Amino acid sequence: MEKPINNRAWLLVAPVFLIVAFSAILPIMTVVNYSVQDTFGNNQFFWNGLGWFQELLDPSTELGGRFFAALWRNLAFSAIILAIEVPLGILVALSMPREGWKVAATLVVMALPLLIPWNVVGTIWQVFARADIGLLGYGLNWLGIDYNYTGDTLSAWITIVVMDVWHWTSLVALLCYAGLKSIPDAYYQAARIDGASRWAIFTTIQLPKMKRVLLIAVLLRFMDSFMIYTEPFVLTGGGPGNATTFLSIDLVKLALGQFDLGKAAAMSLVYNLIVLAVCWVFYTVMTNTGSERADRGEPA
Amino acid sequence: MASITLDHLAHAYRPDPRGPQDYQLKEINHVWRQGGAYALLGPSGCGKTTLLNIISGLVTPTTGRILFDGRDVTHLPTEARNIAQVFQFPVVYDTMTVRENLAFPLKNRHVPRADIVRRVEEIASRLDLSAVLDRKAQNLTADAKQKISLGRGLVRADVAAILFDEPLTVIDPHLKWQLRSSLKELHRALDLTMIYVTHDQTEALTFADTVVVMHDGSVVQTGSPEELFLRPAHTFVGHFIGSPGMNVLPAEVRGRTAYIEGIAIALPCAYPALPAGARIELGVRPEFAQLARAGSGLPVKVRRIDDLGRTRIARIEIAGHAAAATVPEGLSIEGDAAGLKLDPAQIHIYADGALVAGEGGV
Numbered sequence: 001m002e003k004p005i006n007n008r009a010w011l012l013v014a015p016v017f018l019i020v021a022f023s024a025i026l027p028i029m030t031v032v033n034y035s036v037q038d039t040f041g042n043n044q045f046f047w048n049g050l051g052w053f054q055e056l057l058d059p060s061t062e063l064g065g066r067f068f069a070a071l072w073r074n075l076a077f078s079a080i081i082l083a084i085e086v087p088l089g090i091l092v093a094l095s096m097p098r099e100g101w102k103v104a105a106t107l108v109v110m111a112l113p114l115l116i117p118w119n120v121v122g123t124i125w126q127v128f129a130r131a132d133i134g135l136l137g138y139g140l141n142w143l144g145i146d147y148n149y150t151g152d153t154l155s156a157w158i159t160i161v162v163m164d165v166w167h168w169t170s171l172v173a174l175l176c177y178a179g180l181k182s183i184p185d186a187y188y189q190a191a192r193i194d195g196a197s198r199w200a201i202f203t204t205i206q207l208p209k210m211k212r213v214l215l216i217a218v219l220l221r222f223m224d225s226f227m228i229y230t231e232p233f234v235l236t237g238g239g240p241g242n243a244t245t246f247l248s249i250d251l252v253k254l255a256l257g258q259f260d261l262g263k264a265a266a267m268s269l270v271y272n273l274i275v276l277a278v279c280w281v282f283y284t285v286m287t288n289t290g291s292e293r294a295d296r297g298e299p300a
Numbered sequence: 301m302a303s304i305t306l307d308h309l310a311h312a313y314r315p316d317p318r319g320p321q322d323y324q325l326k327e328i329n330h331v332w333r334q335g336g337a338y339a340l341l342g343p344s345g346c347g348k349t350t351l352l353n354i355i356s357g358l359v360t361p362t363t364g365r366i367l368f369d370g371r372d373v374t375h376l377p378t379e380a381r382n383i384a385q386v387f388q389f390p391v392v393y394d395t396m397t398v399r400e401n402l403a404f405p406l407k408n409r410h411v412p413r414a415d416i417v418r419r420v421e422e423i424a425s426r427l428d429l430s431a432v433l434d435r436k437a438q439n440l441t442a443d444a445k446q447k448i449s450l451g452r453g454l455v456r457a458d459v460a461a462i463l464f465d466e467p468l469t470v471i472d473p474h475l476k477w478q479l480r481s482s483l484k485e486l487h488r489a490l491d492l493t494m495i496y497v498t499h500d501q502t503e504a505l506t507f508a509d510t511v512v513v514m515h516d517g518s519v520v521q522t523g524s525p526e527e528l529f530l531r532p533a534h535t536f537v538g539h540f541i542g543s544p545g546m547n548v549l550p551a552e553v554r555g556r557t558a559y560i561e562g563i564a565i566a567l568p569c570a571y572p573a574l575p576a577g578a579r580i581e582l583g584v585r586p587e588f589a590q591l592a593r594a595g596s597g598l599p600v601k602v603r604r605i606d607d608l609g610r611t612r613i614a615r616i617e618i619a620g621h622a623a624a625a626t627v628p629e630g631l632s633i634e635g636d637a638a639g640l641k642l643d644p645a646q647i648h649i650y651a652d653g654a655l656v657a658g659e660g661g662v
Contacts, residue, residue, distance in 0.1 A: 189358050190391040194452055195379040195408035204393045204404070 034265035041259070052266035063263055067270075069242065070250040077246065078225040081164045085221055086214070088165065089172025094206070096177055110170040122234025125163040129235075149236060153243040156236050160244055163231055168224070172217045179213035180206060212289060219282040226275065247271055302369040302382065302460035304332040304355060304493065309364035311350055317362060325350050326518040327364070332461070332495060337487050339508035340497045343540070347517040348497045352463050355495065356383045368460060382460040384453025386467045390445030392437040398424070399433045402451045409456070423454045426486065443475045450483075454490070461493035468503065480507060501541050513537050529585070530646070535653045538583050544613060547589065547623040551582040553649060558582050561619035563598055568644045569658030578651040586613060586624040588646035591631060597639035600625075605633070616640065 035052055037045040058064040096106050116124070131137040131148045140147040149155040183205060191201045229248040232238065238245035238253070245253070251271065255264030311325040320326060325347040332338060340348045353359040354366065357378035365374045373381055393401055402420045411419075424430045427447045432440060437448055446467055453462050464483075468476045484507065487494050496507050504511050505525040513521045513528065513536070521533040532538035538546030551558045551565075553574060558565045560582065574580060591602070591614045601617040605627055612627035618640065625640055627633075649656050 184389060186387040186389055186391050189353075189356075189378075189385070190387060190449065190452075192358065192378045193356065193383065193385050194405040196404070197408065200408065204395065208394045 031265045031268060034261045035269055036262075038262045048262060052262050053270070056263070056266050056270060063267075066242075066250060067247075067267055070245055070247045071274075073244070074226055074228075074246045077161070077164075077228070078222055080161055081168070081225050082218060082221055084161070084165050085169045085172050086218060088169050089217065090176050090210070090214075092169065092173040093176035093180055094202075096173070098181075107174070110174060113167050113170050116167075118230040119234050121163065121167050122231040125159060125166075125231070126235045129159050151240055153240060156240060156244050160232050160235060163235065164225065164228070167231070168221060172221065175213040175217045176210055179210035183209045212286070215282065215286050215289070219279075219286075222278065222282075223275065226278070302493070303334045304461060305367040305370070306330045306332075306355075307365040307367060309351075309354065309361050309366060311347075311354060311359065311361045311363075323362075324517055325354070325361075326516075328519055330512070330519065330522070332493055334460075334493055335491045336493055337484070337507060337509045338493075338495045339504035339511045340495060340514060341499070341501060341504040341511050341540070342514035343499055346514045348514050349465055351514070352385070352465055352495065352497050355461070356385045356463050357381050358385075382456075382458045383463060384450075384456065384459045384461075385463040385465065386446065386449045386453060388466045388469050390442055390449050390470065392440075392445045392448050394436075394438040396437055397434050398429055398437050398440070398448055401437045401448050402429075402433075402455050405452050405456055419455050419457065423451050426454070426489075427451050427482070442470045443472070443479055446471060446479065454486070459492065461495060464494065464496040464498075466498055467496075468498075468500075476503075483507065501543075505541070513540065515540075531648065531655065532583065533655045535581060535583060535650050538585070538648075542585055542587075544586055544624045546583045546585045547625075548581050548583045548650070549618060549621050549623065551580055551649070553580055553582075558647070558649065560621070563619055565598065565642065565647070566644055567647060567649070567658065571649050571656055571658050573659075574649070574656060575651050579653075581650045581653075583648045583650055584642055584646060586626055588643035589623070589625040590641045591616070591625045591627045591633065592639040592641050593631070593633075594635075594637040594639055597641040600638055600640045602633055602636045602638050614638070 036048055036050070038048045038051075039045050052063075055061045055063045056067050059068045092110075096110075097103050113121070128134045129137045129149055131141055131150075137147060137149070146152070147155050149159040187205050187209075188201065191205060196204065227248055228246055229252070232244050232246060233249055233252075236244045238249045242250075247267075248271075251264055251267055254260050254267060306328050308327055308329060309325070310323055310327045312323045314322050317323055328351070340351065342348050350359060354361050357373070357376060357380075360375065365372055367373065368381065393404060396404065399420055402423060403416050406416045406419060420433075421430070424433055427450065429444070429447055429451060432444065437445065440448070450462070450467075453459055468479060471479060480503065483494070483496075486492075496504070498504050498507075505528075509524065510522060511525055511528055512519055513534075515534070515536045521528060521537045523531075523533075528537055528541050532541065532546060535546070535548045538548060549560050551560050553559075553567070553571050556567050556570050558567055565582065591600075598618060600623075603615045603617060603622075606613045606615065614625045614627050614633075616623050616625055616638070649658065
């Protein structure tokens, strides 16, 4: 049988090509273009090949040094907030009420931090934690604890971590709560009949049933914290020194502060690749746990 | 091993029940014999699951006591009672293997390891689970999962009774028979009290020695499947058990004769003590009502005849009231006029739904 060839079908695909081209491919190609060139302003560009990438990935150079420092800072930050927010979120979800008017009240209170714009969150904590007029900062110093996030690295880190925990634990808790709510009562009743302890119920029923939502929570929180910009920018501006200069803050400094377009472009491409790689790992893990369920004919 | 006594038991989900309408479970007095196979039969919402949950201790009754071998356990928590329960939807612990699932209740009770191993092997072979012992429980079929839930009850050596809450709901029809007969076998082999909640009369009648029929929060009859069939104590039992259910027709009784809209039916005994003003009904099962040629027996009108394969059931009208009757082999009816012959010994008289005993019968 001869297949009729109809080139008009391309017309149907064309709009998507156009939109993707303008929204993603062209901007990225611009960045790729910058990343292989050097400029001294005046719209003059010089070919540099893979020079910026080599410099960026070599920690002994000035560029590589600050890139890896920011990267480790960023990874440490993500690890710390995940280590706090995930267990805390689970704990909060477990202690949230299951029925009655309290559910609605709790949900509203929990959702509040999530609704505040990020730069406002930064501003709130910037004022709240100030050692001279802020309630928290002044209070801590009054108690005799030496606390000043503008001058002391440890104070700055603690403030940023606490701010992120305040801002985002609700998200983890709400996701876990949804996971917990979907467990049928029969599981708890069976566990009681089987004489399971509270801890055994948690590890054998609640945690396995929350696995999927927890994966989503970890993915969302990791990506978000890995790309964090606004809150630390407002709160510390990356300081004291470079103590809280995360990748995105460093990138902006490089691109807009120093106008090193080539270096910044190379850095943003590597940054982007890291984000993509992590996304891909999570996506694979999640679809695998999803297909396990589908094999058994169970709803996800 | 225990007999379970329900002593003036009643339950309301409202904390402040005012009248009988607030009670989901009206007062019940009942003894479940040690080793009996019971079915708790009734339509959805009649309170049977509530009763089951009270026995297992998941729900504490509003009033009354529950005794295991004379020991009051009303306020004991579930884990302190020797009760196992199998739920409507199979409950397995996803992360564990079948072996770990079966061992779980023993591990929680700190049974020595060697005993656990022996017990798990024993129960697994009884339930045909030996081949899958080391597989993850979550990847098995629904009927295997239901066996695991049952197995978690059986491994405990101290279990006095196993409660089943519509356990075959999610099982494929062709496996239901199989699972039900293995339940019967287990019951014979292990001498356990089993209480089986269901709304399916076939399940109840094939599983149980004693069927407890519930309706609207109270027990309307307790008896063997045969008793329920031959002497329904309530018109509800007549309707609910049997397919099609019992014919219940409004009647008037005078002496040894009942009248349905003027049509006289001879009764086997007299009913001198019928309460005045009560709604009097005559009940007879379609199995004891045979269609006959027009002119013999009571005059009836045939609406249609359903061929059920083994038997034929005629949908008829007696003086305007719908009823069902068996069609004897070889009988063919022309037009819609026919006769109806009743087995006099199987005619029951009900006052306000409850069976009335006759006097001077054969």
